[in-house]
Amino acid sequence: xxxxxxxxxxxxxxxxxxxxxxxxxxxxxxxxxxxxxxxxxxxxxxxxxxxxxxxxxxxxxxxxxxxxxxxxxxxxxxxxxxxxxxxxxxxxxxxxxxxxxxxxxxxxxxxxxxxxxxxxxxxxxxxxxxxxxxxxxxxxxxxxxxxxxxxxxxxxxxxxxxxxxxxxxxxxxxxxxxxxxxxxxxxxxxxxxxxxxxxxxxxxxxxxxxxxxxxxxxxxxxxxxxxxxxxxxxxxxxxxxxxxxxxxxxxxxxxxxxxxxxxxxxxxxxxxxxxxxxxxxxxxxxxxxxxxxxxxxxxxxxxxxxxxxxxxxxxxxxxxxxxxxxxxxxxxxxxxxxxxxxxxxxxxxxxxxxxxxxxxxxxxxxxxxxxx
Amino acid sequence: xxxxxxxxxxxxxxxxxxxxxxxxxxxxxxxxxxxxxxxxxxxxxxxxxxxxxxxxxxxxxxxxxxxxxxxxxxxxxxxxxxxxxxxxxxxxxxxxxxxxxxxxxxxxxxxxxxxxxxxxxxxxxxxxxxxxxxxxxxxxxxxxxxxxxxxxxxxxxxxxxxxxxxxxxxxxxxxxxxxxxxxxxxxxxxxxxxxxxxxxxxxxxxxxxxxxxxxxxxxxxxxxxxxxxxxxxxxxxxxxxxxxxxxxxxxxxxxxxxxxxxxxxxxxxxxxxxxxxxxxxxxxxxxxxxxxx
Numbered sequence: 001x002x003x004x005x006x007x008x009x010x011x012x013x014x015x016x017x018x019x020x021x022x023x024x025x026x027x028x029x030x031x032x033x034x035x036x037x038x039x040x041x042x043x044x045x046x047x048x049x050x051x052x053x054x055x056x057x058x059x060x061x062x063x064x065x066x067x068x069x070x071x072x073x074x075x076x077x078x079x080x081x082x083x084x085x086x087x088x089x090x091x092x093x094x095x096x097x098x099x100x101x102x103x104x105x106x107x108x109x110x111x112x113x114x115x116x117x118x119x120x121x122x123x124x125x126x127x128x129x130x131x132x133x134x135x136x137x138x139x140x141x142x143x144x145x146x147x148x149x150x151x152x153x154x155x156x157x158x159x160x161x162x163x164x165x166x167x168x169x170x171x172x173x174x175x176x177x178x179x180x181x182x183x184x185x186x187x188x189x190x191x192x193x194x195x196x197x198x199x200x201x202x203x204x205x206x207x208x209x210x211x212x213x214x215x216x217x218x219x220x221x222x223x224x225x226x227x228x229x230x231x232x233x234x235x236x237x238x239x240x241x242x243x244x245x246x247x248x249x250x251x252x253x254x255x256x257x258x259x260x261x262x263x264x265x266x267x268x269x270x271x272x273x274x275x276x277x278x279x280x281x282x283x284x285x286x287x288x289x290x291x292x293x294x295x296x297x298x299x300x301x302x303x304x305x306x307x308x309x310x311x312x313x314x315x316x317x318x319x320x321x322x323x324x325x326x327x328x329x330x331x332x333x334x335x336x337x338x339x340x341x342x343x344x345x346x347x348x349x350x351x352x353x354x355x356x357x358x359x360x361x362x363x364x365x366x367x368x369x370x371x372x
Numbered sequence: 373x374x375x376x377x378x379x380x381x382x383x384x385x386x387x388x389x390x391x392x393x394x395x396x397x398x399x400x401x402x403x404x405x406x407x408x409x410x411x412x413x414x415x416x417x418x419x420x421x422x423x424x425x426x427x428x429x430x431x432x433x434x435x436x437x438x439x440x441x442x443x444x445x446x447x448x449x450x451x452x453x454x455x456x457x458x459x460x461x462x463x464x465x466x467x468x469x470x471x472x473x474x475x476x477x478x479x480x481x482x483x484x485x486x487x488x489x490x491x492x493x494x495x496x497x498x499x500x501x502x503x504x505x506x507x508x509x510x511x512x513x514x515x516x517x518x519x520x521x522x523x524x525x526x527x528x529x530x531x532x533x534x535x536x537x538x539x540x541x542x543x544x545x546x547x548x549x550x551x552x553x554x555x556x557x558x559x560x561x562x563x564x565x566x567x568x569x570x571x572x573x574x575x576x577x578x579x580x581x582x583x584x585x586x587x588x589x590x591x592x593x594x595x596x597x598x599x600x601x602x603x604x605x606x607x608x609x610x611x612x613x614x615x616x617x618x619x620x621x622x623x624x625x626x627x628x629x630x631x632x633x634x635x636x637x638x639x640x641x642x643x644x645x646x647x648x649x650x651x652x653x654x655x656x657x658x659x660x661x662x663x664x665x
Contacts, residue, residue, distance in 0.1 A: 030560075034415065034562070037413055041375060041409065041412050041413065042385070042405070052401060053405065055402060055563070056406035056410075057409065057562060059418075059559070059561070062567075155449065155511075156448070156449045157449070157450040157511065158452075169460075170460065173465055177469070181466070181469035275604065281422070281607065282549050282550060284606060285550040286550075286551075313647065
């Protein structure tokens with residue numbers, strides 16, 4: 001590539017990249033180079049060419065397409081109508097909020113469910129600040145211990161081992177070359193264990209208010225410690241907060257995540273939120289073969305039938321399904337509500353989430369043989 | 373960056389879209405542009421979208437347009453270099469060592485090398501299109517293995533050194549988005565997200581693929597499928613399902629069934645999940661009559 005300064009005509013295209021980065025899009029320098037090359041190649045004959053080149057080379061994630069379009073229009077057309085409606089919305093977005101740092105209008109929640117209407121009425125959209133964390137030590141120990149203690153399954157990737165079902169011919173050959181074509185020992189391969197993915201669902205409704213902050217701190221520790229974790233919050237809506245929680249700094253991660261969730265301390269429609277989760281194939285896939293943890297008191301205000309159905313389907317996909325409720329901290333606690341009673345047969349465990357310590361203890365002991 | 377203004381006689385996205393349509397694939401402007409840019413700039417093309425929107429079909433059509441054979445590598449968890457890149461022919465190597473006796477022998481020559489899809493594509497870039505299908509099914513280890521190949525089009529073989537392509541091969545990756553791909557992989561590619569086609573285009577696709585289907589039937593199926601996709605289904609019907617449904621209903625109607633009846637009885641080719649079926653059953657009549665109107 002030539003060194004001389006870029007032609008003046010290229011300036012607006014180059015300047016588009018910092019604008020995207022400022023809005024939370026990941027744009028690498030090589031993508032900008034590719035963008036410029038694409039524009040040169042296409043002519044460009046029209047603004048549409050530039051728009052398509054931008055989509056192809058700068059690769060905005062599909063769920064943030066509208067936001068990308070708005071920035072494109074603002075930059076190249078000087079338009080200022082942010083957050084316009086797309087003609088053909090992504091089917092994934094209909095009832096679900098994806099992580100996005102920008103502040104676009106969240107999709108309107110589904111109001112067709114009659115039982116959920118009461119919950120919608122009390123839905124309080126609010127932002128939340130996080131208090132000082134007290135359980136940092138517990139979480140730090142948890143993070144250190146977790147990778148070793150996560151449940152595993154046999155993976156499909158093979159690696160060298162002393163004993164194993166198949167031969168490592170490549171290694172055998174290399175050793176044979178050293179020994180003038182003689183093979184003294186047969187190196188073996190075995191299937192390497194692979195950690196199971198984790199799906200964490202946090203209830204952020206009003207009845208869980210006292211524990212929500214602690215649960216999010218726990219989620220952050222989990223995301224940082226294990227490599228395949230998905231975190232969703234449910235209340236009256238379903239929100240994916242995984243990407244926000246991947247930030248290293250805890251306070252920053254929690255602030256970003258709390259900015260995404262718009263149904264803090266509102267009503268509870270666990271069943272509907274879980275069904276919405278199962279209806280997005282991409283999300284439902286994350287539960288397959290996974291350790292599924294639901295942090296909720298199970299006080300469903302919607303139809304208990306929806307909740308039973310959702311939990312049944314979730315249990316069929318998951319390897320393990322734990323319902324963790326702060327109410328179980330009380331030794332006299334018995335699942336009495338109709339909803340909880342009806343899901344009981346589908347659960348692998350109904351455990352105590354009254355404190356972060358109990359929570360960590362439960363997760364660290366998932367891989368142990370289960371004593372019911 | 374090597375920029376080619378013309379690939380196989382195609383010099384614009386429109387020309388590519390036209391060529392694709394004669395290969396029975398109707399591409400929209402976004403896909404045509406992305407595919408053209410990928411070919412012209414010598415970059416891999418990453419296609420993402422829900423199952424059944426025609427990602428693999430797009431790759432097949434592209435290889436047809438370019439007049440190259442399609443080398444397809446289906447990804448899965450645990451796929452490794454011996455399945456994707458190359459493997460040594462161990463029995464023959466052993467034999468060669470034994471036969472050589474005291475004479476020195478090079479057992480890492482080409483004749484002992486078994487080419488797997490990625491190496492095949494690297495060695496014959498002008499006669500092959502490489503399709504890495506459903507990349508999201510593979511694991512992180514395989515993604516890392518891909519990075520070298522996708523950025524420089526080289527493959528390192530420890531016994532042989534680095535092999536590189538004399539020309540950049542056409543590479544297409546597809547993903548169903550069951551997990552997020554690594555950023556490093558995404559930014560090496562030209563990207564396109566394939567959504568469900570607009571109703572008009574989908575009707576054209578159905579008629580193109582299933583010649584027995586009448587235009588009215590195609591339109592009705594597209595409308596019904598559009599409604600089904602708005603329902604919270606585990607497996608929403610893709611384009612292939614729409615084509616099958618239109619064909620199945622046509623066959624049943626020829627056998628004497630009335631139209632709404634024909635659609636209803638052939639729903640099994642569009643909805644292939646028991647829970648989805650149970651969910652849709654009470655509203656199926658309304659959906660079908662609504663679509664036929």
